[in-house]
Amino acid sequence: xxxxxxxxxxxxxxxxxxxxxxxxxxxxxxxxxxxxxxxxxxxxxxxxxxxxxxxxxxxxxxxxxxxxxxxxxxxxxxxxxxxxxxxxxxxxxxxxxxxxxxxxxxxxxxxxxxxxxxxxxxxxxxxxxxxxxxxxxxxxxxxxxxxxxxxxxxxxxxxxxxxxxxxxxxxxxxxxxxxxxxxxxxxxxxxxxxxxxxxxxxxxxxxxxxxxxxxxxxxxxxxxxxxxxxxxxxxxxxxxxxxxxxxxxxxxxxxxxxxxxxxxxxxxxxxxxxxxxxxxxxxxxxxxxxxxxxxxxxxxxxxxxxxxxxxxxxxxxxxxxxxxxxxxxxxxxxxxxxxxxxxxxxxxxxxxxxxxxxxxxxxxxxxxxxxxxxxxxxxxxxxxxxxxxxxxxxxxxxxxxxxxxxxxxxx
Amino acid sequence: xxxxxxxxxxxxxxxxxxxxxxxxxxxxxxxxxxxxxxxxxxxxxxxxxxxxxxxxxxxxxxxxxxxxxxxxxxxxxxxxxxxxxxxxxxxxxxxxxxxxxxxxxxxxxxxxxxxxxxxxxxxxxxxxxxxxxxxxxxxxxxxxxxxxxxxxxxxxxxxxxxxxxxxxxxxxxxxxxxxxxxxxxxxxxxxxxxxxxxxxxxxxxxxxxxxxxxxxxxxxxxxxxxxxxxxxxxxxxxxxxxxxxxxxxxxxxxxxxxxx
Numbered sequence: 001x002x003x004x005x006x007x008x009x010x011x012x013x014x015x016x017x018x019x020x021x022x023x024x025x026x027x028x029x030x031x032x033x034x035x036x037x038x039x040x041x042x043x044x045x046x047x048x049x050x051x052x053x054x055x056x057x058x059x060x061x062x063x064x065x066x067x068x069x070x071x072x073x074x075x076x077x078x079x080x081x082x083x084x085x086x087x088x089x090x091x092x093x094x095x096x097x098x099x100x101x102x103x104x105x106x107x108x109x110x111x112x113x114x115x116x117x118x119x120x121x122x123x124x125x126x127x128x129x130x131x132x133x134x135x136x137x138x139x140x141x142x143x144x145x146x147x148x149x150x151x152x153x154x155x156x157x158x159x160x161x162x163x164x165x166x167x168x169x170x171x172x173x174x175x176x177x178x179x180x181x182x183x184x185x186x187x188x189x190x191x192x193x194x195x196x197x198x199x200x201x202x203x204x205x206x207x208x209x210x211x212x213x214x215x216x217x218x219x220x221x222x223x224x225x226x227x228x229x230x231x232x233x234x235x236x237x238x239x240x241x242x243x244x245x246x247x248x249x250x251x252x253x254x255x256x257x258x259x260x261x262x263x264x265x266x267x268x269x270x271x272x273x274x275x276x277x278x279x280x281x282x283x284x285x286x287x288x289x290x291x292x293x294x295x296x297x298x299x300x301x302x303x304x305x306x307x308x309x310x311x312x313x314x315x316x317x318x319x320x321x322x323x324x325x326x327x328x329x330x331x332x333x334x335x336x337x338x339x340x341x342x343x344x345x346x347x348x349x350x351x352x353x354x355x356x357x358x359x360x361x362x363x364x365x366x367x368x369x370x371x372x373x374x375x376x377x378x379x380x381x382x383x384x385x386x387x388x389x390x391x392x393x394x395x396x397x398x399x400x401x402x403x404x405x406x407x408x409x410x411x
Numbered sequence: 412x413x414x415x416x417x418x419x420x421x422x423x424x425x426x427x428x429x430x431x432x433x434x435x436x437x438x439x440x441x442x443x444x445x446x447x448x449x450x451x452x453x454x455x456x457x458x459x460x461x462x463x464x465x466x467x468x469x470x471x472x473x474x475x476x477x478x479x480x481x482x483x484x485x486x487x488x489x490x491x492x493x494x495x496x497x498x499x500x501x502x503x504x505x506x507x508x509x510x511x512x513x514x515x516x517x518x519x520x521x522x523x524x525x526x527x528x529x530x531x532x533x534x535x536x537x538x539x540x541x542x543x544x545x546x547x548x549x550x551x552x553x554x555x556x557x558x559x560x561x562x563x564x565x566x567x568x569x570x571x572x573x574x575x576x577x578x579x580x581x582x583x584x585x586x587x588x589x590x591x592x593x594x595x596x597x598x599x600x601x602x603x604x605x606x607x608x609x610x611x612x613x614x615x616x617x618x619x620x621x622x623x624x625x626x627x628x629x630x631x632x633x634x635x636x637x638x639x640x641x642x643x644x645x646x647x648x649x650x651x652x653x654x655x656x657x658x659x660x661x662x663x664x665x666x667x668x669x670x671x
Contacts, residue, residue, distance in 0.1 A: 317452070365590065371597040372589050374605055374634060376618060379463055380582035 025049035033058055033066070033074070040064055048072045048095065056101070060085045060092075068094035071125060076100050081108045091120040098127040102157060109134035109159070113141065121146065131159035132180065135189075139168040143175065150180035152203045160208075161199070164189040172197060179203075183225070186212040195219055205230045206247075209237065217242065222254075228273065230256040237263045245271040253278045254295070257285070265290060267411070275300050276318070283307055289411050292316065297323050297363070306330040312409045315339060315358070319376065322358040322399075325367050329396040333358065337405040345406045356404040359395040361388035412496030415487070419504025423476075429512055432468065436516025444524045454534050457517065458617045461542045462610050463578060466549040469509060470570040473553025476505050478563050488671055495663040498554070502662065506550040510543045517542075534620050541613040544651045548609050549574070551658035558665050581608050598633045606647070609654045616647055 022036045022044060030036045033055055036046045042062050050070040056079045060066070064087075073096045076082040080101040083092065090113075097110045109131035113119050119141035126132045132148040135141065143162060152158030161177035163185045164170055173195045177183040183199030185208045186192060194217035199206035206222035207229040209215065218240035222229050228247040231237060237260065244254030253275035257263075260282040269291040270276035276295040279285075280302040286309055292298035293316040300323045308331040315321045315338045335351070343352040362381050366373050375381050388395060423429050439460065443453040477484075480501065487497050521535060553570050560566040585604050589597055605611045619638045637643040 365586070369590050369593040369597070371593075371601045372586060374601045374615060375582055375586055375611075377459065378582045378611070378614060380579045380586065383579070 019043045019045065021045045021047060023047050023049065024053075026051045037062075037064070043089075056080050056082050058083045060090050061087050063087050063089035065091040066093065066095070067091075068096070071096040073098065076110075078102070080106075081110075081112060083111045085111070085113045085116055085119060088117045089119070090116065092122075092124065093120070094123045096125045096127070098129070100126075100129040100131070102130045104157070107131050107134065107159060107163075109163075112136065113138045117141070120144070125149075129159065129180070131163060132161040132177070133163070135162075135164045135167045135170060137166045139170070141167075141169075142171045142173070144171070144173050146175045148175065148177045148180065150178070152180050155181055155203055158203060160185040161202070163187075164192065164212075167192070171195070177202065182206075182208040183222070184208070186210065186215065188212060190214050193217075197221075200224050202226060206244075208232075209234045213237070216240070221245075223247070225252075227251060228253045228255055230258070231260055231263070232256070232258040233260075235261050235263075239263065239265045239268060241267040243269045243271070244273060244276070245269070247273045249274060253300075256280075257282045260285065264288075269293070270295055270298070278302065279305050279308075281305065285309075286311075288312055289409060290314070292318055292321075294318065296320065299323070301325070301331075308332075309334070311335050312405075312411075313337070314408050316408075320360065320363040320366070323363040323367050324359045324396060324399060325364075327394075327396050329399040331399075333399070333401040335403045335405055335409075336401050337408050338401065341404045341406075343404065350406050352404040352406055355400040355402045357389055357392065357395065357400050359399055360385045361394055364394050412493075412500045415492075415497055415500030416503045416507075419480075419501050420508055423504060423508040428472070429508055432509065433512040433516045436513055437519060440517045440520030444520050454531055454538060454617075457538060458614070461538060461545070462614050462617075465513065465542050465545045466578060466610060467574050469506075469546045469549030470553040470556075470574050471567075472509060473502075473505055473550040474557050474566050474570045476501070477554055477557035478566065485671055494666050498558075498662055498666045499659070502551060502554050502659065506547050509546045509550065513542050513546060514539055534617070537620055538617060541616060541651070544655065545609060545613055548651070548654045548658070551655060551662060554662050555658050555665070558662060558669065577608055577610050582611065585611070602634070602637060606650050609651060612647055612650060616644075 022030060022040055024030050024033055024036045024046060030039065033048060033053055037058065037060060040046060040062060045065040045067065048066065048068045050072050052073040052075055054075045054077055056076040060083065071094060074082060076099045078099050078101045082097055082100055092111060100110050101108045110126045110129050110133065111121060112134040114136050116138045117140050119138060121133055122144040124146045126148045129150050133143055133146065148161040150158065158181040160182040161180040161184060162172060162175065166188045168189065168191050170192045172184060172192065175197045177197065177199045178201045180202055181204050183202045183206045184194060184197065187210045189212045192215045197220045199220065200223045202225045204226045205228065206225040207217065209231045211233050213235040216238040219242065221243045223245045225247055228244060247254050252273065254270040254273035254277060256278045258280045261284055263285045265285060266288045267290065272294050274296045276292045276298040278300045281304040283306045288311050290313045292313065295318045297320045298315050298318040303326050310333045313336045315336060317339050321338060321340060338356050338358065341352055341356045343354040343356065345352050362385055443456055447453045484497065517539065552573060556569045556573065557566050560569060589601060605615050615638060619635060638647065
């Protein structure tokens with residue numbers, strides 16, 4: 001055993017001794033990254049000094065570490081893709097990459113990882129881009145601390161900040177993504193972790209899931225995006241402690257759930273969105289300890305949603321707590337706090353003595369005829385809401401919270 | 412006219428009802444602010460009060476004042492005074508004293524609360540402006556009703572009915588129309604429908620300043636586009652002014668022709 005350790009150490013030492021560092025700068029013998037790549041051997045380190053390098057189609061086909069000192073600028077001059085990684089164990093760190101070419105036939109990216117493992121992409125600054133970081137059929141990588149600022153205006157001619165396609169086990173942490181089409185986009189990507197990112201001011205979604213299972217996203221902030229966050233056709237997604245705010249607009253929501261099963265939505269805050277969560281065809285989802293405050297609609301249920309449970313959430317000052325478009329209800333509501341609750345608590349156990357009905361008649365009417373929203377807070381509406389509350393006709397009569405809390409839930 | 416206005420105004424200022432009205436708003440303002448601790452929430456509650464109570468009090472007070480002062484009015488009519496100035500003076504006396512009770516009653520607690528340092532000042536001023544408009548409109552309507560009905564009971568009945576119609580029934584009909592024609596584009600209809608009722612118009616104006624997140628849904632966008640801009644604001648105020656001017660015009664014309 002001891003011999004083996006010594007042997008391995010020696011191998012490692014040799015390896016380190018063999019691995020050399022190549023410097024790239026304007027006045028060095030190696031003045032371009034492409035030249036450095038051509039000269040480098042496996043496991044070498046390329047240090048790029050400060051300066052501007054006009055290069056595109058840089059292909060990294062060996063396990064290398066590329067480190068930028070003081071953020072050297074790599075200018076793609078809008079000619080196409082800039083860095084393409086096709087080897088395992090590549091690290092890219094501290095570069096300022098700009099001017100990725102826009103194309104309508106190919107998805108040019110600032111950094112693309114293709115069929116590789118163990119990549120590490122960190123501390124990059126990306127500007128004027130089409131696609132930012134594009135991970136394709138790769139796994140076990142990390143994307144950390146990058147700042148991606150696009151200039152997208154329209155959906156059709158812009159790309160996504162961070163895109164994962166058929167990739168597994170990727171960690172995306174502490175990134176800032178702004179002004180692109182979708183901030184972070186996952187398609188067919190499983191077991192990924194998305195943590196502490198800020199995704200805002202994007203043209204379409206802050207975060208977008210398609211056909212991706214078993215992913216976790218937590219502690220992220222999604223604000224001022226065109227349409228919030230969309231989670232579609234995915235299973236077993238865990239969403240913890242995220243902040244969704246200010247997603248305002250004619251077709252905007254904090255979060256869109258479509259065909260999502262067995263997800264957990266815990267500890268999130270939905271604030272000042274037109275629609276907090278829009279749910280469609282989603283089953284067995286646990287909503288727990290979320291804050292819904294000052295939204296137009298806190299939750300809008302579009303149909304085909306079964307066996308979802310809403311417990312210990314706070315519904316604070318939303319114009320509508322819930323909109324529901326069918327008469328059938330199979331979802332459970334229990335121990336939530338509703339600021340619109342007007343009941344009493346005679347036995348002082350903190351639970352209201354009469355059940356709360358989250359769906360008002362008016363929200364049903366608005367669902368049917370959207371223009372009626374103009375009668376919001378009219379006295380006539382208060383009267384019909386009251387009569388519906390007393391004897392439900394249009395709204396599902398079993399949709400109620402039997403144990404509404406008298407005080408806000410704190411955790 | 413100014414003399415009659417002054418007389419009516421001082422007369423009302425001395426009356427108990429103005430003080431009750433003033434005290435009510437003062438109390439409401441204080442309770443809302445100091446128990447609620449949230450200025451914008453207080454403004455929303457106030458809006459509910461204003462769009463219901465202000466028209467009611469305006470109509471009742473207007474009708475009551477006209478019938479109570481009938482003998483004095485007949486005395487004035489015997490003097491060499493223009494008829495329009497007699498009625499206009501009385502109308503303005505009532506409307507201004509009511510508006511003053513409203514503005515002072517709500518304004519004082521808010522000023523003490525520190526309104527001038529708060530961002531809610533614009534919402535609050537809009538609230539007071541629409542409140543004043545509603546007072547002017549409903550007092551004028553009340554004077555019209557009283558002028559056309561010699562019978563006090565009938566006059567009161569019509570006044571209450573008018574308030575009920577504009578405050579509640581109108582919205583019911585409006586809702587039925589919107590639902591009945593839901594297959595057609597309704598944006599313009601709902602805008603016009605709102606414009607035609609001063610209570611709805613005031614409510615929408617205030618709501619768009621406060622509660623816009625819900626209104627910004629995909630249909631809300633068109634309302635926001637209209638009411639949220641300066642153009643919409645100006646058009647709304649013109650509509651409100653028309654609601655004041657037309658009843659006042661009718662009042663002066665009927666008073667000229669009327670045989671006392």
